[in-house]
Amino acid sequence: MGIIYNEKARTFTLHTHNTTYQMQIDAYGFLLHLYYGRKTDGVMDYLLTYADRGFSGNPQDAGNDRTYSLDALPQEFPCRLTGDFRSPVLDLVNADGSLGCDLRYQGYEICDGKYNLKGLPAVYAAEEEAQTLIIYMKDQVTGLQVELLYGVLPEYDVITRSAKVINTEEDKIRLTKAQAACIDFLHGEFDVISFYGRHAMERNMQRTPVGHGAFVIGSRRGTSSHQYNPMMILAEKETTEDAGTCYGMSFVYSGGFKAEVEKDQFGQTRMQMGLQEEQFSYPLKKGEEFVIPEVILTCSSQGLEKLSQNLQRCIRKNLCRGKYKEKVRPVLINSWEACYFDFTGEDIYHLAEQAKDLGIDMVVLDDGWFGSRNDDNSGLGDWKVNEEKLQGSLGDLISRINALGVKFGLWFEPEMVNEDSDLYREHPDWAIQIPGRKPVKGRNQLLLDFSRKEVVDAVYEQMCQVLDQGNIEYVKWDMNRSMAEVYSMTAEEQGSVQYDYMLGLYDFLERIISRYPDLLIEGCSGGGGRFDAGMLYYTPQIWCSDNTDAVDRVRIQYGTSFGYPVSAVGSHVSAVPNHQTGRKTSLHTRGVCAMAGTFGYELDPAKMTDEERREIREQIVEYKKYAQLVQNGLYYRLSNPFAEExxxxxxxxxxxxxxxxxxxxxxxxxxxxxxxxxxxxxxxxxxxxxxxxxxxxxxxxxxxxxxxxxxxxxxxxxxxxxxxxxx
Missing domain, CATH: 2.60.40.1180 (Golgi alpha-mannosidase II)
Structure with missing residues (x-):
């Protein structure tokens, strides 16, 4: 299909419909990167040049040949300890205290279908849709083994990359850097396109010329973050929406990440992506393996538009899962901007009555329905329905709302705990905090230690007890703070906590969607603070931003479109003056902007005029008329709202x-x-x-x-x- 091994040239060639990716095992067993770009045939090792480079080291294997140096050669999986002084993708501390490794080729395997990753989200595909290449590498001195994983999805011009690191030594080693993907370009003038922001103004596009030195983005927050999105594009200088060659990387992971672009002393450029190395030091005992989360690669020789469409199709069709993967989502109204914390069960029922009258499919009960939760200072962690506040059971409320012909959804924040909660009073050690230090709080809450199975199990059981009380068809999964401290009471080494936290979260989500396969989960982290391909494996839509202002959303959704499908974008019509900006825009304008997403409402219908209610009814009819086209059609950017009127x-x-x-x-x-x-x-x-x-x-x-x-x-x-x- 798409993977060819040339035994004579010792090259691996990965073909998609429009691109070719090629690498070569050289005479010393190093795996060199030869080419990634427009589809072509032949062996591209003629692109390699050799010269005596001052202060560029030569491996012993090369003997007296000073023209051979990995400091100047393009590599597939560069590591410290080989004479390459550029940024490595893998670094570690060996049992003897030495740093780095020297990986050499051992063998390969090609099979139909797409590899999967234990405990981690990944692109999936049927046997006829994809092929997998596994390249086996080994350090001959320490016995360290690495499996390089390549998944080829020809239809989308996508190649995925991941790796497994296996310790075969008697003693423990510690990984200190682990990235999944690297592309070395021998020459070229590039711009790097990244997406920066802040809470309520995420994913602003930034295009930066690549000069000598390193361009680095990432997150140290324990989440992919509002500040930088784990998706990056390297584009040739003249690349536009419709023309030019560009390369995209998207990290299928929701925790800390690091993405780098470095131009070296010889004018070569390296692009790489993977785990954030700060606060990362992962122990591996003999026989243990570490799985590096996946990176989705794509290349377009037809400009940024085609690159975005490659990523959008792959994520929508082969990463998102479940009933709602490509199905039109229900139009919902969320109670938050209508009620905030101040509501009763009757208030929510009346909201559902108004939703029915307007043609809205679902009402979502947001924060405040559980424990002692009447503001954002208490109750998180106590996932027990406050029946006094609801004036009855949750099941009865859901049944009454369903009887109207309206679906019901519920807000959760399972990863968090307030100090003022029964859970914290009973298990203070379940919160991530450093003994003897006063914890840093965000929104007056702490994170639960999801690196511990017993914590995940306990919260999972609480959540299931709620979900089992009635016909809950949607969950908004929120996460409203960053991980300031990194400490677990049970971790052998604290450098493992952030990665193990993500494994715990993914395990929790996998169990929920397995138990409730028809449940639609919308991810959220203060809006777009965890908008990444990793979460989309479990939640096919993510609340794009807490900022619902239509004008700001034009720009936020523009940046989001470079790497993510419209079907993943949670976007609603909200009240004016807007609660985040105070700006006034027409209901029509708000509707047009919200239709570039899953569509819904954040407002109080009781405060609307008859004319506004009529317009909403028409708006919903209009949306449903175009919904299939919007969610599953091709998306085109027709302007740059950061630069145009x-x-x-x-x-x-x-x-x-x-x-x-x-x-x-x-x-x-x-x-x-x-x-x-x-x-x-x-x-x-x-x-x-x-x-x-x-x-x-x-x-x-x-x-x-x-x-x-x-x-x-x-x-x-x-x-x-x-x-x-x-x-």
Missing amino acids: IGAWEFASEDGKEVLVNVVMLEIHGNMTVNYVKLKGLCAGQFYKDSRTGKIYPAEALMEVGIPMPLEFGEYKAYQIYLEMVE
Whole structure:
């Protein structure tokens, strides 16, 4: 299918529909990277050059050949201890205290289907969809073994990478750096595209020229974080949305990460991604193995648009799982902005009545339904229904709401505990904190130690007891602080805690979705603080940001689109003035922005006018009309809202027969000039009809010149244009 071993040249070639990835075992057993780019044939070892480089070390195997140095050669899995002074992907402390390893080729295996990773999320595929390459490496002195894992999914132009590190020594070793993927480029001028932000303003796109030195992003917070997203793109200088070569890496992991791009003294560039090495020191005893979380790689020679679509398709179809993987999600209304902590069961029932009247499918009871939880200072960890507050059982409330024809969902924050809680009073050692020190708190709460199985088991049992009380069809899984301290009462070494915490979380989530296979879980961490491919393996949608302001969301959702499908983006219409910014935008504009996601509402219908209620009914009908196209169609960015007066995007069917164009005017000026929006993904030589006006347009004109936006008075106008090909 896609993996070829050339015995004579000792090369491994990985083909997708449009790309080729090639590596070679050289004369000394080192695994060199030869090529990644547009699909091609042949052996590319002619690209390697050799010269006597001053201060670049030569391995003993090379004898007196000073032209051979790993400091100047492209490698697949570079390690310390080989004479390469660039950043390694693997580093460790051996049993004798020495640092690093020297890995040499031992053998390989090719099999149909895609490898999986024990205890970790990973892309999956049927046997006919993918192939796996395993390359076996070994350090001859220490006996350390490493299995390099490559998964090839030709249809998406995706190659996944992971690795297993196995200690065969009698004594313990400690891993101090573990990354899954590295690509070495022999030459080229690049920009690195990264996505930075903060709580309530995540994933702002940043394009930075790659100069000599290292560009590094990452998270030390124990989560993938609001500050940097674990997805990065390396693009040739002239790359645009539609042209140029670019390379993407997305980390299938939800904890701390590190991504690096380094240009060395010879003008070569290394791109790599994996675990955050700070506060990481993982012990491995004899016979134990460590699995490095997966990185999704993709390459596009047709610009950023194609790269994004590769990632979006792969994540939507071969990473997300369950009933709602590609199914249109229920339109929901969340109780938070309607009630906050101040509600009764009757209030939630009345919210459901209003939801039914508006055509909303589901009501979600947010924070405040459990324990002594009437503000955010107490109760976390006590997952027992407060029946006094609800004025009855949760099961009865759900049954009454279901009888209206409305689904029911519930908010949880399972990883957290308040000091003012029964759980903490009974088990203070279950919280992550350092003995003898006053803990750092976030939102007046502590993290539970999910690196300990008994903690995970106890919270899991509590959560199941709640979920078993009625027909709960949706869970919002929140996580509202970072990991400031790293300490477990039971850990052998504290450097293992963050990784083991993630294994505990993933185990918890896997058990929940196995027990409740029809449950829709929406991930959340103060909005977008854990928006990553790892969480999407368990939760097919993630609350994109706590900022629901429509104008800010245009930019947040723009950055998100580079690496994630629209079906994963939790996006709702909220009240105005907006609760995060105070900005006022029309209900129509808010709806257009929220339709670039799973769609729902964060407001109190009781405070709305009859006209607004009528508009919401129409909005929901409109959304459901286009929902399949929005969630499963091709996504096109039609403008850069960080640099232009408009935010514009498009959803197109894969056959190009229908498109939905969305535009928000971000700026208004006197004597305004006209903005033309060029469409994409249409069928050449065809004509398209506007469903509202009946106008017919030629495809080439729509794509080359575009549609002029109206010159209307007023801020933040929005437009939605649905076009169908004229048969």
